[in-house]
Amino acid sequence: MSFTELIAGVEDHEKVLTVFNADKGVTSALREQFHDRNISVSTERTSSGRPNAFVVLSDDGEFVTAADAENILEPDEGRTDPGFDGDPYRPILDHLDQTMFTSYDIGQMVAASREIEDRAWRIGKGSLRSGFQRLSILHDQMDIYEQLAEKGSLDVHAYAVPDTEVPEHDTGLTIHVERSDEIERSWFVAYDGAGVDVNKCALLAEEREERSFYGFWTYDPATVDWIIDHLESTYGLIESH
Numbered sequence: 001m002s003f004t005e006l007i008a009g010v011e012d013h014e015k016v017l018t019v020f021n022a023d024k025g026v027t028s029a030l031r032e033q034f035h036d037r038n039i040s041v042s043t044e045r046t047s048s049g050r051p052n053a054f055v056v057l058s059d060d061g062e063f064v065t066a067a068d069a070e071n072i073l074e075p076d077e078g079r080t081d082p083g084f085d086g087d088p089y090r091p092i093l094d095h096l097d098q099t100m101f102t103s104y105d106i107g108q109m110v111a112a113s114r115e116i117e118d119r120a121w122r123i124g125k126g127s128l129r130s131g132f133q134r135l136s137i138l139h140d141q142m143d144i145y146e147q148l149a150e151k152g153s154l155d156v157h158a159y160a161v162p163d164t165e166v167p168e169h170d171t172g173l174t175i176h177v178e179r180s181d182e183i184e185r186s187w188f189v190a191y192d193g194a195g196v197d198v199n200k201c202a203l204l205a206e207e208r209e210e211r212s213f214y215g216f217w218t219y220d221p222a223t224v225d226w227i228i229d230h231l232e233s234t235y236g237l238i239e240s241h
Contacts, residue, residue: 003186003230006223007206010216011100015059016040017092019069022053026069030055033073038100057095064095097218104205104213109187112203112217116189117148119201124152126194129231131186132160133207135167135177142167149173159183159235178235187213190227197221202228 017039019027031041053069072092104112113130120128128148132138138145138160149156149171159176161184166175185206193199202224205215218224 001230003182003188003204003227004206006226007100007204007215010098011038011214013059013098013100014038014040015057015064015096015099016042018056018058019043020054020056021045021049021051022069026053026073029073030069036102036104037096038102039096055092057092059095065092067092097220098216098223100214100216101205102214103209104215106211109203109205109213113187113189116191116201116203117144119199120154120156120191121148121151123194123199124154126199127155127157127192127228129157129188129190129228130159131183131188132158133184133187134163135160135175136164138175139164139167142169145173146171157231159231176235180235183235187215188227190224190231192224192228193221200224 019030027043055069056066057064138158146169157174159178161179162177188204190202200221201219203217205213208214
């Protein structure tokens with residue numbers, strides 16, 4: 001299985017968010033909030049009209065979770081961070097693991113990547129693997145990745161196709177130079193949580209339009225392990241220290 005096949009599998013699996021007993025403003029706000037996710041938003045009313053403005057998330061017709069609509073409405077209209085910690089609407093986002101996002105721009109992708117990089121930095125051990133598509137893009141991120149590579153016993157790997165020289169570096173950063181369509185199309189950041197399942201997380205997306213990305217993030221340990229295993233088994237032999 002390739003990254004593209006994994007992303008396609010997530011894309012084919014749509015969840016449904018049903019908004020109960022809410023006015024049009026609340027429903028519109030939720031549709032806008034989740035417009036770039038692979039989620040269908042529908043509306044219903046209970047016979048009693050109670051309770052007021054709550055939502056139910058379902059997956060393949062099966063109940064997943066419910067929450068007060070106010071608890072998941074995005075408080076900051078300008079926010080682009082997809083929210084790995086997700087405190088403002090955690091009741092739903094806890095269950096949006098491996099839900100497709102669409103048309104994320106560079107700013108949104110960087111924000112999502114920083115969440116995972118920050119987790120790896122705070123824990124300071126384990127393995128962090130990131131795909132930059134091209135070496136020229138990695139050049140612009142070397143300050144950050146050299147800092148990460150110097151943190152504790154964190155093992156940091158970067159993957160890119162060669163479109164320029166390999167960046168000079170004196171740290172333990174491992175740069176994998178790959179002539180691969182998959183690497184050139186993909187943006188990924190995967191952290192193994194230093195072997196602790198609850199700390200594992202990953203972002204995986206592919207560029208389908210010019211600098212516009214489609215993919216998902218996940219906290220599922222098995223999915224994170226698969227992404228890392230795929231990188232190690234497919235691209236583990238070509239590297240530059």
